[in-house]
Amino acid sequence: MHEMWCGADASGEPVWHVLTTDKTLTLCGVDKREEPRNQAVDKHCLPCMKAFQAVMASTTS
Numbered sequence: 001m002h003e004m005w006c007g008a009d010a011s012g013e014p015v016w017h018v019l020t021t022d023k024t025l026t027l028c029g030v031d032k033r034e035e036p037r038n039q040a041v042d043k044h045c046l047p048c049m050k051a052f053q054a055v056m057a058s059t060t061s
């Protein structure tokens with residue numbers, strides 16, 4: 001299943017990304033690096049959300 005990962009987006013802001021099923025990459029293509037987890041982040045990465053929805057749509061159809 002897809003896990004969330006908190007990290008900087010393309011503009012450097014911390015957001016929640018969605019990881020690929022093997023947990024090595026983000027769906028939006030941002031590098032997944034080890035960064036301090038900031039659970040206070042409540043923003044989600046828009047490209048990841050769109051990609052995630054596309055994945056969900058393709059697996060349920």
Ligand SMILES: [Zn+2]
Binds near residue numbers: 018028029048
């Ligand atoms: Zn992302």
